[in-house]
Amino acid sequence: MSLQALNDRSRQIFRQIVETYLETGEPVGSRTISRADGIHVSPATIRNVMADMEEAGLLEAPHTSAGRVPTDLGMRIFVDGLMQVGNLTTAERASLEARAEESGLTTEDLLAQATRKLSGLSHCASVVLVPKEDDGVRHIEFVPLAPDRALVIIVSENGHVENRLIDLPPGLPATALIQAGNYLNQRLAGRTLTEARAMIEEDLANHKTALDVLAADVVEKGLAVWSGADEDKASLIISGQANLIDDVTASEDLERLRRLFEDLERKRDLVRLLELARQGEGVRLYIGSETNLFSLSGSSLIVSPYMKGANNVVGVIGVIGPTRLNYARIIPMVDYTAQVISGQL
Known part of the structure; x- marks a missing residue:
């Protein structure tokens, strides 16, 4: 259901229902809407419109009341298309x-x-x-632990060391880990981790790297590890x-x-x-x-x-x-x- 699917009368009734609900916190009935300014239709007509909106998923009826309240979808449509944002005093x-x-x-x-x-x-x-805190990264290195696992060692500019595990793609040669590490260290120099990550993500998205497919996959996994590290520190x-x-x-x-x-x-x-x-x-x-x-x-x-x-x-x-x-x-x-x-x- 979209806002464009509602005719002018239905939009007016829907807007009045949501605004009344936001003001009172109570389910809204057809008789209440019929008494609102600018609504010039009977309660029976309003009930028919409300029934159509309920069928479309914009309204729902709480079990304790004959009135209606907006659903999450209805609230989203109201906020995006009907609500007038106010100004701060x-x-x-x-x-x-x-x-x-x-x-x-x-x-x-x-x-x-x-x-x-x-x-x-x-x-x-x-x-x-x-x-x-994003003090920058001094060095990053990938250390193979098993054919399908590697340890990522990240050394920050302030000397803090973090170790993270990543999964490796099948058939990854050892040279790909070295290639990935060299590529990252070149881009980390003189940049914070956030700045370097933005540049690397753009390189990968636009295929501007000299990395082969497997080494690029390792770099992407390294980016995912950094995102997780950021979340833990948040x-x-x-x-x-x-x-x-x-x-x-x-x-x-x-x-x-x-x-x-x-x-x-x-x-x-x-x-x-x-x-x-x-x-x-x-x-x-x-x-x-x-x-x-x-x-x-x-x-x-x-x-x-x-x-x-x-x-x-x-x-x-x-x-x-x-x-x-x-x-x-x-x-x-x-x-x-x-x-x-x-x-x-």
């Missing part, structure tokens, strides 16, 4: 722009402060992925979980909240999702079952990447809450917070 902008007066704050301190501000203004939980700050309790009104809401708290405890899964968001541009939304992480808790994640320097994305910040979020207000709030952080960094 002067006071909200000033609150997000205010910097701590203390001197000597670390990057993590600044980000923790930003999450507290964002959670306070949005009345949601806020999350931020803290940038990893630091995650979560603030304002208590804000989520304020809107709990029913036992099923309490159960969804319990599941959301369990989701937040699985920080590794959340970090993976945020790492994916870091690769995009602008605000990203994940609504309910669109991700496995929030499929049971019925929650939404709104995030935006922030930068350190021109075009150098280092992390993401955003909010987590129920799918019944004030998206029109929170989307610009998350976007502006990311811009403020980029400026501070």
